[in-house]
Amino acid sequence: MRLTECLNESDIRTLQRIASHCGLDGRSSSKLSLIQEILARLGRREDIRRGAESLPPLIREVVIAVVCGGRDVWSAEDLQAVVRRVFGKGVEWREALIPVMDRGWLFPLRTERSEVLYHVPAEVREGVRTWLRETCRRDLPEVPEPLVWKEEGQALVRDAAVFLAYVERRRPPLTGEGVLYRRHQQQIFDLMEIREKPLEPVTWRFGYGRRFHDYPDRFALIYDFCYAKGLVEERADHLSLGARARSWLARPDAEKWRDLFVFWRYEYRRAIPELPVALIWVSEACAGGWIEESRLDQLLEPYVHGYYYDDAETVKHRRIYAMLVHLGVLCVGTVPDGRRVYRASGSAGDRWADSLPEPSPPESWGLIVQPHFEVLVPPQWAARLVLDLAVFAEPVSGEGLSVYRMSRKSIRAARERGWTGEDVVRWLRRYAAHDVPGHVEVQILQWAKAP
């Protein structure tokens, strides 16, 4: 809602209080003139910025949480929770919010069903966001562009698909504790774009998901997500594909990414309660270019604390920054003197921390069937086609771009799963960007037919 609308809907007493807080003559009884005066004073971005600066620290925390919470309407319960988180128990939340409402930054408005909801005007949200960004990057030393940096894009989505295809094909056995054997973990990692190593026997590892104890950080997230969403099922002695896997894979990558991100934020919030606010700071600080890690640490100081065996530094570096790199929203580089620097990645939206990017329509160029029986799958199709491809072609590991190879063996294997040679050819024609080479089609049919 815009500021004008909020003011229009408010009663005269509210308007008078806001006016006198702005240093205007609050005794006027004309609603119209009050609104005009307030608008002239409040609507300016510069004033909002200065206002944010002058708030007492705890209230400022509440304002940041409310403004950057990713929604423009708050229920009383949600606001109460925010205030309690910042001030601790035993504070009357309405009282704490009075200074904010008096500023005209939060409007309690009654709905048609007589329920009170709290609105933050759009202008205020913009202004506070701008102030945040400027604060993060104020007096920032110039960071030279590093020579090399990590940028993972949507590799997490593609690797989740690789994992699901592996489960579908191999139904890997599980140990007594329900964990994949190291050998199979290694096979899965070898197929992935971003490689991890199976964990060495560890003593203490917990707090960041169900199987965090058993798997390395990134894969633990993929695994827990797939398990929680019913994409894989743990049977008595093996892992199998869940009923929802196909429909999930068929969705656009941007949506799959969003699911993973939301899941991660939810899982990690148990150990890092202030994660949502911390993410807002990170997103604002990294939006304008490279920033040093020490500076980010400093900004997150109030929100991130140690968690059992992880000290605050470890939580920031490994649980937040590193995972954001895996999620593809941050890039991490190293400058010549060895310090790490971060910036938002090209694919991350401007406001990834709260308002998630709208999924864009997928680019529709298809896969390429090479004359030497290789199938090249463009990245944005990889996750969606992975299960079908795995039926009749073998993934060629190791390069990130999904390359599948068809062979006599793989086509025979497809036949056992009910795909005829014609099915394979039809499928290839459907998804190929160009003609499928004639001799490839003929060969597939021959392989499928031969006894």
Place this chain on the structure above:
Amino acid sequence: MLQVSTGWPRGPLWIGTERKIWCYMDHPKSAEAVRVLSVTAELMKTPPRVHEYRLTELSLWHACALGWEARDVLDALRGYSMGSMPFAVQEWIVQTMERWGGLILSRSGGRYVLAARRPVPPEVRRVIEACGLSGANGRWTVPARLRGEVKRRLLSTGYPVLDTAGYVPGEPLDVELRTSGSFALRPYQEQAVESFFDEARHGGSGVVVLPCGSGKTVVGLAAMARCRQHTLILTSTTTAAHQWRREILDKCEIDPDAVGVYAGGDKRVRPVTISTYTMMTWKNSRNAMPHLRALSRRPWGLIIYDEVHLVPAPVFRFSASVQNCRRLGLTATLVREDGREREVFSLIGPKCFDLPWRIVEEDGWIAKARCFELRVPLDPKVREAYRRGGSRERWRMAATNPRKLEVAQALIERYRGTPVLVIAHYLEQLRDLAERCGARAVTGETPEPARRAAYEAFRRGEIPVLFLSRVANTAVDLPDARVAIELSGNFGSRQEEAQRLGRILRPKRDGGEARLYLLVSEDTEEVESAARRRQFLAEQGYEYRIVPVAGGAEYAINGVPQ
């Protein structure tokens, strides 16, 4: 089929975690990306839609010698990449390119000194110990006779040596380029000579890579005229050697007696001596190479290796012993069938100038060319024998498929009045076709004078079609051929294909385009090897149209699919 949308990803390249690069050739930016790849990567596979490259140590060091730095390579690849570049690959590029310039050979007082800019890893130390070099603290003395060997062995461990030790001046030579009249260096030739002498960047020896037909010889002459010292020129054939002599006398102010071909009856060493690799490596009854010894003793100031990709192994040993002479390699391709690219790099020098074929063509220095691969069905009469034959016989049967003669005849008929070259690997096939057309074939058995006479007649337009055996593979100068027809070739030789295309690339008087037809037997092993042949030219940006000739040749000639 899916609709191919205009929504291309931002770049045509996908860079894999194992340093493979896929280039989507339909992408609007693929031509620019290929230009970057031709400097930084090696081409591996060229199926029609997506080409496969690989980043190698050597390919990156060549880029270093051309003046590229790690950031240039990274920025260029990032700019054309559709996704992000795997971190491990970025790091590998930086580490590999850092090694360039890490070991420097220089001259201090009367001695050669190998200096390390940073602490050397154990494997380098082992090589240095194995070579018996004395020294410490990252500085070792290198005996003059080991200069080449040390470089070769260090490179094979993965550490290139930047040789800035300079050269022992050879005997002075009175020579000048004739700049009057119609002859002048083309801009890129001048640049090539400039980069060759740029000692700070790569040490002052190196290989100039220019397309066939773009005047590599002239670059050699200009280098000689600038060096003004006794010069040894090594070429692949006697014909080429004589041609070099003609060119020198034509384009340089020089005493004609000072230039000689070291071959046949006249084996005198002169200030400018031109010889062949075969002559150099000729062994006498005592298994020694007398000519190589005789020539290596002279105080040369410059050694020019024509067609570097053909330099035989013994000549590398010779090169290792003449490291104090400036060395210039000339070639259209660094691809060697024997994989000795590392020897070329360490003993002759890195690539110091490279101009993609297509650019020279766009500027009009060579003719525009279109390439066609015509798929000729195997003659029914040989099909049964083909199926039963061993691999050697199958190869031969596919290559000499009688149906090819009909197609070739139709092509010759079609291009009546334009100069046409027909090239074949198998003599009987060539003679067969020549006979059908009422002409004679030029083969290795044709005596030198008769060969020259035939070329002259072709040049004057007295004979419209020239039938050539493998003699066409090496540098013969046939000015105005417009169409080349390849009946058969040597398995999958990439450089042979490049040479053959080179035969028709000289600019045409009317600016028209040239055409190369490669005849391949359908459904045989020849198809596979043809793909290999195409590889080098594909790297240069030439694309073949593949056309089946099922009914008759007519359709195929213009590349119209039936």
